[in-house]
Amino acid sequence: MGLSNRSVYNEFVAYSEQPSSMVNTSGTDRSHNRVFLAASPATPVTPRNSLKRPRSSSDADSSSVICHSSSPARMSTPLSSPQSSQSVILESSDRSKKLRIDDTIVVETQNGAAGSEQCSKNWNDAALGDEHEGHTLLDYILGRIQPIPKLETVTELLQDEMDAMSKDYRAQKHYTNLLRDDMKSAEESMRRNHDRHEVRLDSLLENHMLHDTQITSLEEAKDAQSSVLANTEGRVAEVEAKLIAVEERIEKEICDVRIDKQIQSVNASAGKSGSYEKLKAKCRKLEERLLNVEQNTTTGKSMYRLLDSNTKYTRELNDGVNSWKKQSEKEHLDNKFLQEQVTNLEERTSTMEKLIRSQQTLIADLASQLNFQRKSRIAETPMKQEWKR
Structure with missing residues (x-):
């Protein structure tokens, strides 16, 4: 029993x-x-x-x-x-x-x-x-x-197989840990790059808004200067017309003075002094008028110089506005390029996350398989047959 x-x-x-x-x-x-x-x-x-x-x-x-x-x-x-x-x-x-x-x-x-x-x-x-x-x-x-020696040999073979499986599992686990560390470092670097790009995008947006306000103010100043320039040009044209009229009058008066001098010389030779006094008074009036014309000419020249300086300043403003526009367009292109980079980084992040999930599922499957192989019992019938031999 x-x-x-x-x-x-x-x-x-x-x-x-x-x-x-x-x-x-x-x-x-x-x-x-x-x-x-x-x-x-x-x-x-x-x-x-x-x-x-x-x-x-x-x-x-x-x-x-x-x-x-x-x-x-x-x-x-x-x-x-x-x-x-x-x-x-x-x-x-x-x-x-x-x-x-x-x-x-x-x-x-x-x-x-x-x-x-x-x-x-x-x-x-x-x-x-x-x-x-x-x-x-x-x-x-x-x-x-x-x-029993034969069964001990079988046990050693089974144990060697289990050791090899354990080594493979540990190597896979070590590789998975290294891959997880690489994934974490890649995620941290992408996160840092994303943060830097976001800060740079914010600064670019602020600079773009500031440039827009500056361009708006410059355009307003340009419009004001254009109106001032138009008014000044109209006044200069009026002054030039007046100067031409004054020159014509002066030439006419000079001719009249010459004629009067000739008349005075004729009268002097004739012994008439009354006409000489009248001619002298007329000459004084002509001198006063000439002084007034010279003063008006001086003021016209100063206004012309001011108009010329205003024109140069307006041209410089126009050049500045054009340069600001070019710079804003360049920054806009940089902003688009950075947005494309951020989109590419997000896509890479999503692919890395999918890869991490697949690795985690693979690790879980390997762990479950190893646990199942550890818990599984060894079949006894093949061992008994080997022992009979």
């Missing part, structure tokens, strides 16, 4: 790490240690009620150590060669220290009936408990079982 899987589960909890039956791998992922144990054909086994549980985990550890140096009756009988396909897989975790029993443990001796009686006696003694050494039936079983 054999022990069921669930009936001896709690008895194997304290014996998950026996030095004689453990196969420790040196891979990067040591979260699981597997034990492969052979069992002999059916032999009477003490029922579950007769098993004596260890009093504590420390007692169980001490009993597991003592079982290797127990009485000769227990250790002198060697384990027979495996004749059945039954095997036991004991798994333990570094954190939980728990075992999983997948089959029945059966032990047989080579001495026939005498060996069976001795084994039953030893098992009964172990079931009743040794007051001096504290051994149990579980100590005896764990002292008799031995590892």
